[in-house]
Amino acid sequence: MAExxxxxxxxxxxxxxxxxxAIAAADxxxxxxxxxxxxxxxxxxxxDLLGHEAAVFLPSGVMCNLVAIATHTSxxxxxxxxxxxxxxxxxxxxxxxxxxxxxxxxxxxxxxFGPEAVSAxxxxxxxxxxxxxxxxxxxxxxxxxxxxxxxxxxxxxxxAAHAVDVPVHVDGxxxxxxxxxxxxxxxxxxGAVDSVWIDFxxxxxxxxxxxxxxxAAFIEEAWRFKHRFGGAMRQAxxxxxGCLHALDHHVDRLADDHANLARLRAGLVDLGLDPTPAxxxxxxxxxxxxxxxxxxxxxxLLARGVRVSVATGRVRLLTHLDVDADGIERALAAFAxxxx
Ligand SMILES: *Cc1c(COP(=O)(O)O)cnc(C)c1O
Numbered sequence: 001m002a003e004x005x006x007x008x009x010x011x012x013x014x015x016x017x018x019x020x021x022a023i024a025a026a027d028x029x030x031x032x033x034x035x036x037x038x039x040x041x042x043x044x045x046x047x048d049l050l051g052h053e054a055a056v057f058l059p060s061g062v063m064c065n066l067v068a069i070a071t072h073t074s075x076x077x078x079x080x081x082x083x084x085x086x087x088x089x090x091x092x093x094x095x096x097x098x099x100x101x102x103x104x105x106x107x108x109x110x111x112x113f114g115p116e117a118v119s120a121x122x123x124x125x126x127x128x129x130x131x132x133x134x135x136x137x138x139x140x141x142x143x144x145x146x147x148x149x150x151x152x153x154x155x156x157x158x159x160a161a162h163a164v165d166v167p168v169h170v171d172g173x174x175x176x177x178x179x180x181x182x183x184x185x186x187x188x189x190x191g192a193v194d195s196v197w198i199d200f201x202x203x204x205x206x207x208x209x210x211x212x213x214x215x216a217a218f219i220e221e222a223w224r225f226k227h228r229f230g231g232a233m234r235q236a237x238x239x240x241x242g243c244l245h246a247l248d249h250h251v252d253r254l255a256d257d258h259a260n261l262a263r264l265r266a267g268l269v270d271l272g273l274d275p276t277p278a279x280x281x282x283x284x285x286x287x288x289x290x291x292x293x294x295x296x297x298x299x300x301l302l303a304r305g306v307r308v309s310v311a312t313g314r315v316r317l318l319t320h321l322d323v324d325a326d327g328i329e330r331a332l333a334a335f336a337x338x339x340x
Pocket of ligand 1: 059062087141142199201210
């Protein structure tokens with residue numbers, strides 16, 4: 001049987017031969033003592049990319065969010081997020097556990113909300129009202145279907161938060177997808193906010209790693225939480241080498257993933273489905289209007305060599321560097337047979 005077309009997640013990529021070679025050749029040291037030259041090089045590069053003074057290497061994106069929230073807030077603070085933010089829905093309530101914060105959720109439009117949400121969440125200093133301690137945006141928005149914040153809305157929310165002295169954090173797991181799709185540079189998005197991170201294990205295709213960037217004093221404080229949360233590592237340059245390789249070779253090609261997703265969406269529309277817009281590399285589609293249950297369709301597609309996931313009650317499809325245009329056609333053929 002032909003190889004599986006895995007559209008279940010962009011985390012399913014495996015390191016390419018060239019990335020493995022870069023990993024094998026990495027110069028390493030003790031990361032925990034800040035003596036790993038490859039990690040240092042990666043952090044400097046990502047800080048620069050994202051328009052910040054400094055950055056810190058962490059094992060996962062979830063830990064970037066945990067460390068950033070811990071660094072920005074104190075217990076009891078409100079953290080304003082979209083209702084479907086990864087922080088609110090997919091991190092096991094970790095921010096409450098690690099930082100004792102409360103999430104104030106807002107009903108965004110595919111993850112995007114306006115400055116009025118900040119005003120609504122902000123309260124005058126008082127012993128009664130919990131105080132807004134952080135606004136956290138997600139770019140692109142995962143459960144929003146890879147949606148990209150429009151720049152003016154993004155800047156409007158940041159300005160509203162800063163006007164009331166509240167910092168802004170960006171969960172930029174897929175920020176580079178937004179950069180490629182919007183043509184707005186990474187340092188324009190990142191430099192406007194108080195902390196921002198990118199994940200190397202999504203479309204960038206590395207096996208491990210995420211980098212959190214911000215002002216030097218913020219990153220110094222973030223290091224305390226990195227250590228406390230068990231995210232200080234040893235010869236992590238092996239993994240940082242994969243990330244550096246991804247920056248060199250896997251950013252521009254995100255455009256291919258977006259083109260593949262647009263083709264996938266068009267094919268699904270031809271089959272009578274109504275998927276979310278093709279913003280970047282994530283699509284959600286509810287198959288119930290054409291008489292199929294999401295989990296049942298998922299199993300049927302798997303039997304035809306196409307893996308999809310089910311999230312928020314819908315079928316979820318992602319494109320990434322291990323799925324080419326031919327894989328998209330094979331996936332559409334499987335959908336066509338199932339929906340015939
Ligand atoms: C995947 C993801 C995370 C978590 O990243 P991990 O590297 O899997 O820990 C956080 N936020 C968003 C939006 C994500 O898609």
